[in-house]
């Protein structure tokens with residue numbers, strides 16, 4: 218039987234293995250303050266790669282979001298505008314930091330936060346906004362930043378899926394006040410589990426450093442509420458090795474996405490992902506949308522693709538505001554976010570990670586066309 222083409226997979230080579238072995242042999246697996254040798258190396262290289270002044274490594278992308286929200290000083294009752302068409306982590310982080318999530322709808326062409334909907338959700342209690350660079354495409358940040366500045370809101374980028382994505386010539390991670398990355402095993406760069414915060418503001422970087430280590434700036438002198446969000450040295454060593462290959466990984470993703478676009482262009486039933494003017498996609502996944510008479514057949518299509526050993530996956534079948542916990546907690550109803558709810562029923566993603574070959578691309582395009590015929 219054909220082997221499944223997984224939606225994403227980590228690319229671990231001898232560089233990672235060698236560095237991890239070094240860490241294990243050194244016996245220094247973590248540093249009390251959170252800033253061990255490899256953590257520091259990874260942070261410095263990461264900040265440089267992204268083009269931000271500061272980078273602080275943490276234990277996951279969710280930890281990064283939580284620490285970022287703690288850093289901007291959310292207070293009970295503060296509202297944070299987030300998309301509902303995303304992974305649940307940013308919303309969890311808002312609640313864990315004492316705030317209240319308020320959902321904005323998406324632009325149906327980019328699947329990212331719609332500035333007009335964002336504006337409509339701003340109230341006197343709004344403290345921050347979390348634009349999510351979904352699927353590897355940067356949010357159209359200028360209108361979001363303009364609104365945020367007008368209303369004195371903090372902008373926290375959720376760049377978990379978008380390392381390497383660019384907006385108007387700048388990489389994501391330095392576009393807002395603070396940015397959060399994830400190094401979960403499926404992401405474009407992985408450490409197994411891990412995360413990073415980037416910022417150009419020294420004070421924020423210092424606060425995140427303290428939060429990740431129990432609110433200590435000096436040992437046993439806690440000055441603020443913290444947590445244990447330290448990244449282990451083994452993870453940092455993997456990340457450091459991965460970073461040196463990231464540009465090559467991204468080029469291969471781009472090549473695969475372009476080949477898939479060529480293979481699928483002209484298929485009427487499909488809306489292909491776009492890369493608007495001024496954007497550079499980082500192709501975390503290649504997300505298509507069924508349209509026309511076929512729009513309701515998404516789940517069946519994904520099943521058929523999986524039977525043909527194509528790891529098609531739906532991100533995300535259930536918008537966050539309609540998940541049982543959030544629906545009950547805030548009594549949200551259907552049709553609150555029409556674009557989000559429609560997209561959730563029609564999108565599906567195909568793999569374009571660096572291990573996907575030209576033959577895989579041809580196969581995926583051929584199978585998809587055959588099913589849709």
Ligand SMILES: *Cc1c(COP(=O)(O)O)cnc(C)c1O
Pocket residue numbers: 277278279280303304306307349375377378398399400401410411412
């Ligand atoms: C993966 C992801 C996260 C969470 O990252 P973890 O490292 O898994 O905690 C947050 N937001 C988005 C959009 C993600 O894709």
